[in-house]
Amino acid sequence: MNVPEKYREYDELLKSKLDEYRYIHSLGVAKSARHLAELYGSDPEKAYFAGLMHDVMKNAAPEEQLQMIKKADIILSSSERLNRKLWHAIAGAAFLKLELNITDPDIIGAVRWHTTGKANMTTLEKVIYLADYIEPNRDFDGVEDLRRVVWEDLDRGLAMGLAMTVEEMKERGNPVHHNTLEALEYLRGHNHE
Numbered sequence: 001m002n003v004p005e006k007y008r009e010y011d012e013l014l015k016s017k018l019d020e021y022r023y024i025h026s027l028g029v030a031k032s033a034r035h036l037a038e039l040y041g042s043d044p045e046k047a048y049f050a051g052l053m054h055d056v057m058k059n060a061a062p063e064e065q066l067q068m069i070k071k072a073d074i075i076l077s078s079s080e081r082l083n084r085k086l087w088h089a090i091a092g093a094a095f096l097k098l099e100l101n102i103t104d105p106d107i108i109g110a111v112r113w114h115t116t117g118k119a120n121m122t123t124l125e126k127v128i129y130l131a132d133y134i135e136p137n138r139d140f141d142g143v144e145d146l147r148r149v150v151w152e153d154l155d156r157g158l159a160m161g162l163a164m165t166v167e168e169m170k171e172r173g174n175p176v177h178h179n180t181l182e183a184l185e186y187l188r189g190h191n192h193e
């Protein structure tokens with residue numbers, strides 16, 4: 001009903017793998033990603049699909065996530081191994097590649113980097129990172145400000161989203177992943193003109 005007919009089998013898969021909260025969030029990310037892609041010149045269909053699938057491994061048991069990562073021959077860095085919140089993005093990208101035979105590197109990258117971001121992101125990667133942050137079901141202090149900036153300017157929105165994550169991690173006493181810091185530094189280095 002909610003998801004276009006051509007994605008029906010993926011919709012069924014998500015319904016079987018995700019709890020209701022995460023499923024509804026995924027639909028929100030898909031729709032926001034499509035709108036952002038239309039606005040910022042990325043492929044709207046790829047954006048919808050990547051948004052739909054970005055959290056596909058989020059509700060899987062940690063052991064299952066690690067298994068999927070191992071199956072894809074990915075070796076986690078020590079900082080990634082220590083933070084299991086980061087696993088679902090890596091495992092999700094591996095799942096798309098290995099189980100769904102998705103070969104588009106931009107779609108795989110968008111899922112892979114949706115939690116931390118990284119330096120020099122593609123437009124699709126930025127779109128998924130931010131759609132995850134501002135989809136309509138998100139409700140946290142500052143989300144309205146972030147939405148406004150994201151709809152005005154993708155890179156300023158990205159810098160704001162990344163900075164909010166850094167602040168949040170500091171408040172919670174969690175280590176900030178180096179990819180998140182590198183994403184911010186990269187944007188700062190490219191914003192002097």
Ligand code: DGI
Nearest residue numbers: 055083085114115116165169174175176177180
């Ligand atoms: O999967 P979602 O909840 O939709 O969102 P997400 O993939 O951005 O995951 C958010 C979680 O990941 C949240 O609990 C905080 C954590 N996280 C994001 N960036 C970092 C991080 N945790 C650490 N330690 N360091 C980070 O840089």
Ligand code: FE
Nearest residue numbers: 054055114115
């Ligand atoms: Fe996620």
Ligand code: FE
Nearest residue numbers: 025054055132
């Ligand atoms: Fe998400």
